[in-house]
Amino acid sequence: MAKLTIPAEELVYGGHAACPGCGPALAMRLLLKGLGPRTIVSVPACCWTVIATPYPTTALRVGMLDNPIEATGASISGLRAAADALGLKDVTIVGFAGDGGTADIGLQALSGMLERRTNAIYVMYDNEAYMNTGIQRSGATPWGAWTTTTPTLGGHRGKPEGKKDVMAIVLAHRPVYAATLNPAFPEDFDRKVERARDLVGPRFLDIFAPCPPGWKFDSSETIALGRLATDSGVFPLYEIVEGRLRITRKSGQLKPVAEYLRAQGRFHHFTTEDEETVQRQVRADWDRLLQRELEDLSRPH
Numbered sequence: 001m002a003k004l005t006i007p008a009e010e011l012v013y014g015g016h017a018a019c020p021g022c023g024p025a026l027a028m029r030l031l032l033k034g035l036g037p038r039t040i041v042s043v044p045a046c047c048w049t050v051i052a053t054p055y056p057t058t059a060l061r062v063g064m065l066d067n068p069i070e071a072t073g074a075s076i077s078g079l080r081a082a083a084d085a086l087g088l089k090d091v092t093i094v095g096f097a098g099d100g101g102t103a104d105i106g107l108q109a110l111s112g113m114l115e116r117r118t119n120a121i122y123v124m125y126d127n128e129a130y131m132n133t134g135i136q137r138s139g140a141t142p143w144g145a146w147t148t149t150t151p152t153l154g155g156h157r158g159k160p161e162g163k164k165d166v167m168a169i170v171l172a173h174r175p176v177y178a179a180t181l182n183p184a185f186p187e188d189f190d191r192k193v194e195r196a197r198d199l200v201g202p203r204f205l206d207i208f209a210p211c212p213p214g215w216k217f218d219s220s221e222t223i224a225l226g227r228l229a230t231d232s233g234v235f236p237l238y239e240i241v242e243g244r245l246r247i248t249r250k251s252g253q254l255k256p257v258a259e260y261l262r263a264q265g266r267f268h269h270f271t272t273e274d275e276e277t278v279q280r281q282v283r284a285d286w287d288r289l290l291q292r293e294l295e296d297l298s299r300p301h
């Protein structure tokens with residue numbers, strides 16, 4: 001029998017309140033497997049507070065702080081200081097926030113936490129909209145996507161602006177570790193979580209988190225869509241250690257982006273031209289990533 005590389009211990013209880021096929025639920029499950037039980041998670045207002053805490057239950061077998069949506073970064077700085085004051089050096093402090101709570105409302109607190117060099121992991125699970133309050137667009141919603149605030153009827157064409165590059169903002173703060181993770185690639189996911197766990201200093205994980213009702217696809221397709229996102233170049237997998245970038249999955253020829261777009265109702269209004277626009281952008285971003293990796297590798301150590 002093949003060796004199981006993902007830790008077997010479950011730190012998320014079954015029977016929680018997520019929708020079937022919820023990407024963020026998978027993200028938390030895999031994250032805690034990699035981090036282990038000596039973890040405290042700070043979660044702001046988002047789908048995960050609903051998933052984890054319908055009174056009087058909890059979905060998590062680790063300590064959880066429920067914090068205001070703008071405060072995740074500040075809350076993990078505080079938790080770290082408290083843990084250190086109590087001599088709890090072996091506890092991993094984690095902020096686990098959505099894209100709205102990270103790219104928009106909590107951006108200042110994230111910046112502060114990174115700039116203070118807080119010894120903690122900040123996770124953005126990116127389901128590309130404010131899902132908990134009814135699928136409103138966020139700074140992380142991609143160009144052209146339908147949301148309830150970026151309609152596609154009456155001459156409207158979805159979100160007119162592009163996706164905010166949160167990773168670029170984070171990298172400007174020089175974290176000790178930053179990586180993109182996708183639950184559809186659990187071994188890569190787990191390796192990055194364990195690597196982040198064992199480093200000291202500010203760390204950032206960007207997790208791809210498909211949302212069936214928000215993106216309008218069948219809940220049985222979450223993993224297939226995740227694989228397509230990475231293999232088309234829409235969500236490349238890489239890590240950056242002390243500023244040095246390495247792509248962790250290269251599957252030869254990228255798949256056409258149209259396959260990824262057509263699998264989701266939020267892009268059903270797209271024309272061939274729209275698909276080509278996205279394809280050009282994804283290709284250019286991928287080429288830049290390859291170039292960046294080459295430049296980093298050629299830097300003297």
Ligand SMILES: Cc1ncc(C[n+]2csc(CCOP(=O)(O)OP(=O)(O)O)c2C)c(N)n1
Nearest residue numbers: 045046047069098099100101129130131132
């Ligand atoms: C300051 C503030 N503004 C708005 C809200 C309402 N609110 C609660 S959850 C949420 C959505 C958060 O979106 P995101 O961070 O992307 O997480 P998701 O719901 O997608 O999991 C919003 C807007 C709030 N709690 N606090």
Ligand code: SF4
Nearest residue numbers: 018019022047131211
């Ligand atoms: S709305 Fe989306 S992110 Fe929220 S619980 Fe349901 S599937 Fe998960």
Ligand SMILES: [Mg+2]
Nearest residue numbers: 098099129130
């Ligand atoms: Mg969201």
